[in-house]
Amino acid sequence: xxxxxxxxxWREFIWNPRTxxxxxxxxxxxxxxxxxxxxxxxxxxxLFALTMYVMLQTLDEHKPTWQDRLSTPGMVIRPKAxxxxxxxxxxxxxxxxxxxxxxxxxxxxxxxxxxxxxxNDECTPDQYFLxxxxxxxxxxxxxxCQFNRTFLQDCSGIRDRYYGYQEGKPxxxxxxxxxxxxxxxxxxxAPYVTCGAKKEDSDKIGDLQYFPPNGTFNLMYxxxxxxxxxxxxxxxxxxxxxxxxxxxxxVNVECKINANNIPIGSDRDKFAGRVPFKLRINTNK
Ligand SMILES: *[C@@H]1O[C@H](CO)[C@@H](O)[C@H](O)[C@H]1NC(C)=O
Ligand SMILES: *[C@@H]1O[C@H](CO)[C@@H](O)[C@H](O)[C@H]1NC(C)=O
Ligand SMILES: *[C@@H]1O[C@H](CO)[C@@H](O)[C@H](O)[C@H]1NC(C)=O
Ligand SMILES: *[C@@H]1O[C@H](CO)[C@@H](O)[C@H](O)[C@H]1NC(C)=O
Ligand SMILES: *[C@@H]1O[C@H](CO)[C@@H](O)[C@H](O)[C@H]1NC(C)=O
Numbered sequence: 001x002x003x004x005x006x007x008x009x010w011r012e013f014i015w016n017p018r019t020x021x022x023x024x025x026x027x028x029x030x031x032x033x034x035x036x037x038x039x040x041x042x043x044x045x046x047l048f049a050l051t052m053y054v055m056l057q058t059l060d061e062h063k064p065t066w067q068d069r070l071s072t073p074g075m076v077i078r079p080k081a082x083x084x085x086x087x088x089x090x091x092x093x094x095x096x097x098x099x100x101x102x103x104x105x106x107x108x109x110x111x112x113x114x115x116x117x118x119x120n121d122e123c124t125p126d127q128y129f130l131x132x133x134x135x136x137x138x139x140x141x142x143x144x145c146q147f148n149r150t151f152l153q154d155c156s157g158i159r160d161r162y163y164g165y166q167e168g169k170p171x172x173x174x175x176x177x178x179x180x181x182x183x184x185x186x187x188x189x190a191p192y193v194t195c196g197a198k199k200e201d202s203d204k205i206g207d208l209q210y211f212p213p214n215g216t217f218n219l220m221y222x223x224x225x226x227x228x229x230x231x232x233x234x235x236x237x238x239x240x241x242x243x244x245x246x247x248x249x250x251v252n253v254e255c256k257i258n259a260n261n262i263p264i265g266s267d268r269d270k271f272a273g274r275v276p277f278k279l280r281i282n283t284n285k
Contacts, residue, residue: 072262072272074177075255079103085277087172089165091247092284097165104163104173108156111149111234119232120146123220126190128183131225144233145220152211155239164241168281174238174255176217180226184259190216191259193238198252205251206244215240217257247283252276 015022022030079087079100089096109115123129123145131142149156155171157163163171174193176184184191193215197205212218221236245251256274263273 073179073182073257074271075257075273075275076175076177076271077255077275077277078107078173078175085275086280087170087277088280088282090282090284091166091168094166097162097170100165100170101157101162104157104171105161107173108149108152111147111152111237113148113150116146116148116234120144120234122146125218125220126188127219128222129220130223138229140229142225142230144230145218147221147234147236152237152239154209155211155241168245168247168283169241169243170245170279170281171239171241172255172277172279174240174275175235176257178224178233178235181223183223184217184257184262185219185222186259186261188219189260190219191257191262192216193240193255194258195240195253195255198254201249201251201253204246204249205253206242206246209241209243211239211241242279245279245281247281249280251279253279 013024016024020026025033077085080103087100089100091097121143129143129145131139133139150158152171152173154160155163155173165171172195176191193210195205195208196202215238217236217238221234224230224233227233240255254274254276
């Protein structure tokens with residue numbers, strides 16, 4: 001029968017006892033194909049490993065090979081405002097501001113004086129803390145300077161553990177993003193932070209107080225040599241306390257870095273060298 005014939009052909013294709021072929025090939029033919037693929041994949045793996053090895057040889061583990069020429073570092077505030085960059089709370093509603101105080105506690109933990117004394121050095125202020133490598137001999141690990149939490153005084157959360165939020169005089173902490181090798185400030189003039197209100201809110205912002213005094217980032221915290229070389233680096237901070245901000249109204253604030261060698265970012269990048277945010281402190285009138 002035709003059906004049987006087809007079946008027989010099919011069976012013969014899988015295993016043909018006459019020619020001793022399996023799926024149309026002899027054992028030696030299959031063996032050669034297998035051998036070819038084994039050699040081929042070993043060759044590919046070897047090529048990949050060699051390429052990676054050569055690439056890795058060219059990298060310096062202490063410094064990025066490529067760093068885009070970011071002339072103006074970004075700025076961020078703590079407590080971290082949400083995507084809308086708003087800090088809004090009601091002084092009478094503890095729950096509405098307690099999270100800000102807790103966020104600051106957590107953020108400032110590594111700045112505790114005891115922690116800093118253990119990890120970092122007391123450096124000479126007002127000058128760069130240069131730790132150059134001598135040629136191929138790397139001067140690693142590099143030391144870092146103490147930034148004690150108490151430098152933030154009224155905004156350190158020690159004297160006033162609610163950072164002024166409860167009394168409607170909140171503290172905002174500002175830091176500059178790390179940029180390897182950046183030397184901000186020329187001629188010994190340290191960069192400093194200033195905050196101001198958008199024009200329409202200028203009569204609502206009230207007086208500000210900065211910690212450390214004048215809102216400076218001391219020169220001794222620069223340059224930064226990178227995470228691997230300078231493991232204990234603590235970014236310097238500036239705290240701003242809003243002493244008399246108008247309650248129950250939106251106040252649009254912008255803080256920016258002032259350094260005689262850092263250009264203020266363009267409108268294209270609104271976080272280059274500055275950070276805008278909104279403050280609104282509600283009180284039950
Ligand atoms: C920092 O000090 C505060 C009290 O001054 C303490 O509650 C906190 O646990 C300390 N944090 C660290 C990381 O040592
Ligand atoms: C930081 O605090 C520690 C512990 O109180 C102290 O020994 C050290 O001198 C302080 N550092 C600076 C730079 O004031
Ligand atoms: C980093 O801090 C640890 C203590 O936490 C200290 O033992 C170590 O010496 C520090 N390293 C450098 C390079 O400052
Ligand atoms: C703050 O700035 C003023 C004016 O520029 C200066 O006289 C004063 O010494 C500065 N204070 C500190 C602690 O740097
Ligand atoms: C606080 O600001 C208000 C106006 O917003 C002003 O009348 C008042 O005198 C200020 N108080 C202090 C202590 O500066």
